[in-house]
Amino acid sequence: MDKLVSIIIPFASNEGQDIKLPNHPITTSCNIIYNTIQIINNINKVLTFNKEIIIVDNTHSFPDIVMPNLRIVKGWQALDREQIINQPSFEKYNIDDFNNLSMWVSMAYNVGIQHAKGDYIICQHNDVFYHSNLISRMIKDMEINNLEYISADYKKIFLSGYVANKEVLYKHIPSIEFSPEDGGYVKTKAIGFADCYFFLSKKSFYDDYFVDWGYGDTNHGATIKCLDQGKQFLHLGPYYDNPNFKTENSDHDYLYKDSLFITHLKGGFSEDKYAEDKYNENKINRKDIHNFQTRLEKLC
Amino acid sequence: MLKSFIIYLPKSKKSTASAIKSIDRLKEIKDIDVIKWEGTDRYNVWQKFIDSEFKLQARNRFGAGYIDTELAVFFSHYSLWQKCLELKENILILEHDAWVLEDFDIDNLDNFKGDVLNIGKPNWGSIYNNNFKSEWIDKPAGIIKRELCNNNHDIYKVWSEAPGLCHCDSMWLFGAHAYVLTPTGASKLIESTKKGILPADLYINQDNVTIYDYLPHPVTQATTFTLTQYNENNESDWDY
Numbered sequence: 001m002d003k004l005v006s007i008i009i010p011f012a013s014n015e016g017q018d019i020k021l022p023n024h025p026i027t028t029s030c031n032i033i034y035n036t037i038q039i040i041n042n043i044n045k046v047l048t049f050n051k052e053i054i055i056v057d058n059t060h061s062f063p064d065i066v067m068p069n070l071r072i073v074k075g076w077q078a079l080d081r082e083q084i085i086n087q088p089s090f091e092k093y094n095i096d097d098f099n100n101l102s103m104w105v106s107m108a109y110n111v112g113i114q115h116a117k118g119d120y121i122i123c124q125h126n127d128v129f130y131h132s133n134l135i136s137r138m139i140k141d142m143e144i145n146n147l148e149y150i151s152a153d154y155k156k157i158f159l160s161g162y163v164a165n166k167e168v169l170y171k172h173i174p175s176i177e178f179s180p181e182d183g184g185y186v187k188t189k190a191i192g193f194a195d196c197y198f199f200l201s202k203k204s205f206y207d208d209y210f211v212d213w214g215y216g217d218t219n220h221g222a223t224i225k226c227l228d229q230g231k232q233f234l235h236l237g238p239y240y241d242n243p244n245f246k247t248e249n250s251d252h253d254y255l256y257k258d259s260l261f262i263t264h265l266k267g268g269f270s271e272d273k274y275a276e277d278k279y280n281e282n283k284i285n286r287k288d289i290h291n292f293q294t295r296l297e298k299l300c
Numbered sequence: 301m302l303k304s305f306i307i308y309l310p311k312s313k314k315s316t317a318s319a320i321k322s323i324d325r326l327k328e329i330k331d332i333d334v335i336k337w338e339g340t341d342r343y344n345v346w347q348k349f350i351d352s353e354f355k356l357q358a359r360n361r362f363g364a365g366y367i368d369t370e371l372a373v374f375f376s377h378y379s380l381w382q383k384c385l386e387l388k389e390n391i392l393i394l395e396h397d398a399w400v401l402e403d404f405d406i407d408n409l410d411n412f413k414g415d416v417l418n419i420g421k422p423n424w425g426s427i428y429n430n431n432f433k434s435e436w437i438d439k440p441a442g443i444i445k446r447e448l449c450n451n452n453h454d455i456y457k458v459w460s461e462a463p464g465l466c467h468c469d470s471m472w473l474f475g476a477h478a479y480v481l482t483p484t485g486a487s488k489l490i491e492s493t494k495k496g497i498l499p500a501d502l503y504i505n506q507d508n509v510t511i512y513d514y515l516p517h518p519v520t521q522a523t524t525f526t527l528t529q530y531n532e533n534n535e536s537d538w539d540y
Contacts, residue, residue, distance in 0.1 A: 030369070037349075065347050066347065297359065
């Protein structure tokens with residue numbers, strides 16, 4: 001494959017806006033830094049096509065390292081509000097709430113996309129690793145089948161996102177159920193939504209779209225955009241944690257055409273799941289973490 | 301004369317001051333001139349780690365998650381293992397808070413022929429549990445080769461009171477603040493990095509090298525100001 005693929009990965013020591021960072025990265029960031037380095041190693045080892053890896057350092061606390069194919073760009077989260085407002089592209093993004101955590105991670109992707117030189121863009125988390133080099137095949141399939149994107153699937157729309165977008169959502173998903181868990185969410189009966197655990201598209205997909213947070217989490221708008229425009233897309237299964245589709249296990253392995261493709265330790269780009277005190281706090285299954293660590297280390 | 305090195309972190313006034321104090325103490329007790337050796341600190345360890353292409357032997361052995369601090373200490377020691385090979389002679393390796401408790405025979409260190417001779421009192425291990433007496437206290441004086449212990453140990457919590465566990469604390473160094481390394485030992489330690497690395501004191505273990513102890517251990521760790529830069533809740537532990 002001669003096309004350049006830009007792989008965008010956000011990083012943050014802390015997802016909140018008010019970052020009280022010392023002069024150096026906080027100690028507990030080291031796990032996320034280590035994990036991100038291993039994910040970069042994994043990409044370089046498994047994905048053998050022409051690529052650039054863009055780390056968007058949202059909290060300006062990622063170490064200044066040199067690795068093959070890697071560029072580190074600074075995200076907006078650590079900037080003063082005035083500096084953010086003065087960014088040339090600020091108006092494009094409709095930022096109306098500086099305390100929205102999903103906004104910061106979504107904006108990290110948007111900043112990465114601004115810097116991307118690739119024909120195709122992969123947005124992914126720093127807790128996703130690749131088992132096999134299926135991207136070239138995916139891109140070919142996207143071209144043959146006119147797919148706008150291929151994405152890992154998210155489970156639900158949070159109630160706040162539903163209320164804010166009721167009319168748009170009702171147009172596409174008239175049949176819904178409300179569930180009370182996690183502060184309340186809407187369970188659709190038919191589909192899941194795009195997210196950024198893994199999201200592959202042409203760069204041109206972003207000509208009339210930016211990675212949004214208006215539906216309660218990152219990038220659900222990509223699915224809405226395709227539904228609005230009558231365009232095709234593909235969500236990868238199995239659909240872990242998606243109440244619409246029951247799964248038999250919790251491995252968080254995603255398949256492409258029956259081949260093992262990626263594993264995602266669900267969580268995010270800044271959660272320090274490896275710190276001892278986080279196990280109980282985050283209700284993390286220790287066995288899952290160790291399983292993930294072992295598999296990641298083997299692949300790196 | 302045995303070449304002696306003390307690892308310190310030059311950016312830290314506290315580390316530098318501690319190292320100077322330890323150097324003065326060694327000069328006073330043994331008339332040894334100790335060379336200050338710049339260690340790796342956690343703030344610039346990542347590129348070193350990437351360039352080394354080392355793998356972690358077991359991620360969950362790295363200080364309950366403080367990977368950067370443990371890596372930094374490892375690289376500080378690793379650089380002296382390389383120095384030992386370059387010099388082709390025994391060297392004494394100290395951390396910045398090594399404190400000589402009593403006089404010792406320097407010729408024994410200079411003429412040591414094994415891999416590693418530990419002269420530092422263990423600073424962690426089964427002694428964390430008040431119900432276990434440190435076995436080191438009762439051992440006879442002299443240079444003693446550690447036995448390979450085949451009993452069951454809880455390698456994550458060696459102080460565990462679970463039944464059937466051994467508390468010999470002989471598997472690794474339990475603190476790498478003072479040891480003599482021979483070129484043979486250095487060669488084995490460097491070669492073993494192919495199997496993956498561990499925190500420095502865990503890495504100096506009986507699978508990688510033969511370990512001897514100079515008893516009673518004449519050197520201790522002076523303070524709780526460890527070379528390992530833990531400071532989750534107290535940034536002021538480090539002054540830079």
